[in-house]
Amino acid sequence: MNLLRRCSAEAIGSAMLLAVIVGSGIMAERLAPGQSALALLANTLATGAGLAALILSFSAISGAHFNPVVTLSAALRNALPWGEVPAYFVAQIAGAMIGVVIAHVMFELPWFSASQHVRAGMAQGFSEFVATFGLLVVIIGCARAKQSTLAFAVGAYISAAYWFTASTAFANPAVTLARAASDTFSGIRPADAPLFIAAQLLGAVTATYYFRWLQKAELKQ
Amino acid sequence: MNLLRRCSAEAIGSAMLLAVIVGSGIMAERLAPGQSALALLANTLATGAGLAALILSFSAISGAHFNPVVTLSAALRNALPWGEVPAYFVAQIAGAMIGVVIAHVMFELPWFSASQHVRAGMAQGFSEFVATFGLLVVIIGCARAKQSTLAFAVGAYISAAYWFTASTAFANPAVTLARAASDTFSGIRPADAPLFIAAQLLGAVTATYYFRWLQKAELKQ
Amino acid sequence: MNLLRRCSAEAIGSAMLLAVIVGSGIMAERLAPGQSALALLANTLATGAGLAALILSFSAISGAHFNPVVTLSAALRNALPWGEVPAYFVAQIAGAMIGVVIAHVMFELPWFSASQHVRAGMAQGFSEFVATFGLLVVIIGCARAKQSTLAFAVGAYISAAYWFTASTAFANPAVTLARAASDTFSGIRPADAPLFIAAQLLGAVTATYYFRWLQKAELKQ
């Protein structure tokens, strides 16, 4: 029962996150056609601010992961039972897909459309590894701080990562799958999604084990 | 007596909020004519930052609603007596109207002017439903956090919502009525206001009942 | 002795504030010639962020006023002895002037230059009244919150006020005097300064008395 409610929070939060990412991308492209820098700036501010607000709203309920690799890392750190991981995954991916539909309906587009935005090559994959490693560094590094600190740190980090990585930092498998279903500013060609997801997994696990090493040192003292 | 003072805070806060929204829209359009993306970016930053500052300033006095559907949701959650709701509504709407006059006088325009900005159609209405649902999710989700957290969360959320919704997220019936009286960047044609307000009411009530369901689950455990 | 040190903090803080305002205005105008919206956006972000950082740094030492009307309001509210007010004024104005020199030297300009930027008329004066009333509302409204909350609220408010007022919100007599000595983006013609300062005084005193009325009501209950 409780898990149902937590999963509803993960689903609604993920849906709103995708509505923010995809919707602000569409708005930015419409208002600034051909001006990629200005469009990405607007997309960045909306995503960073919206993500912080959503984490603040849902962190007390479900932990506000909205991201399968964050859930995976939580399970690896014994912060979430492994038995609840599949339900979180389903809620996040289903919510993300619904969020794409919400964005498309708000902007009078078909519910889904396969993206044609090519994001291929090892540099893109390495970018996703770096982006997700950094995201987990922020999340685990702030895990003992107040939840409001974590929320602002994650929003700030993702705002930076939209610009400092060559892939604009998806850093989230559910977001990657959902953006493959949106042929708009923030989309990704479905064929390019597997490399992104593999790199995200690797980045998240690497950061988790790095912090495990750091914290073991702490316990010994 | 106390209600009088709280309502004065709601009125002055709502007036300043409208001065921020309408004033920054006029300034943005004058400095960036024909550059909608840049103008909306400036309007967004001013609104998000100004709203956060106003909530921080007045939350200890009146709760800093500045928004009839926030007041309605508070009454539904027993956080405000129903008998005080009409006074809050009057203060918010009167304050918002005064705010439009303040913005217009600062920029040497007539006190009021009926907007000709068309914002019609179901996609716009759906956008207002989504925007207001999200706003109330943020407000209720952060209701147990510190008031400064709530203020920054609302400011961040509205900054995102200016971009991720097709309607630029009015999410507030008092703001909608007041913006109908301003034929400037942020205006809305009076004929389009009723759909916006209906969608806002629906979004706010939906979010309120969703959280009631979430919190009942919590009490049972 | 202690007053000397507090005044040194007011002077250095005011100097850095003016270096931020004037310096970022020069940089913005150089990088975005003829693009007023983009230049003001950069000037806004630098000022809002810099002001918040400076208040956080000096609030524990001198209260981080950096503004004669903030000092005046503190004295009216018995938060600062009247006898210390003149020393604060001197430190703020001298510091602000030094800040203009610092900005000009960084950008290889003469130490001082009389501004030719016309900012005249009743709409400009009314804008300064509104801007300063709002600033004091934020400062007094957040006076009981944590100092970090106050700092972020003031930074956010000034960022908004750069856009929602027709005068770009000087809201500070020391800043006004100093900007009259800089013929750059953020300057003001010396002849226009007196109206600005008079309007700022009126706005600050009005906000102070409004909050006195609000707080008296609170005490009676």
Added chain:
Amino acid sequence: MNLLRRCSAEAIGSAMLLAVIVGSGIMAERLAPGQSALALLANTLATGAGLAALILSFSAISGAHFNPVVTLSAALRNALPWGEVPAYFVAQIAGAMIGVVIAHVMFELPWFSASQHVRAGMAQGFSEFVATFGLLVVIIGCARAKQSTLAFAVGAYISAAYWFTASTAFANPAVTLARAASDTFSGIRPADAPLFIAAQLLGAVTATYYFRWLQKAELKQ
């Protein structure tokens, strides 16, 4: 042992900081060719937000200096043993160099390239003195506040300093050395680095002694 782990945090944090600075500079220049103001705005937002997130993530582990003059100032204030200073320096400089490689690989550039970006002259040196003096004022002024306050203050200050100084505020010798090895938007000609580093040292030491004077006064009372 413990020092090894703290130095790994300094190295990884410095690497990520340089990836943010250099990477977002490359992205900004590619998306906004010839539009310096827009490119610097994006570079500013990424750097300020990323720096705040990194400080929040690592402050509990190593203090999150990522900057030799911050480490030097900590030693001068007896907040770090002098014996640990060399290890911090090595970690920061090595990490910064690795960060440049990470950024270059993400954007498919050679690992290193000597910058040809001229940043010479006394005005540039004075700008670095002012920028670093201000950075240390913020860090020492916020040292008694919560670590989250310090992190946001530093991020906000650096965002402002990118615009208010003529040198775009390197304010960090490790960052200066690393940016000399990147012939991109944020680079600096190796021949210009020594002046920058000398000015940074002078600014940091001046701020440290100014606060020592302020705090002595406090102790006497």
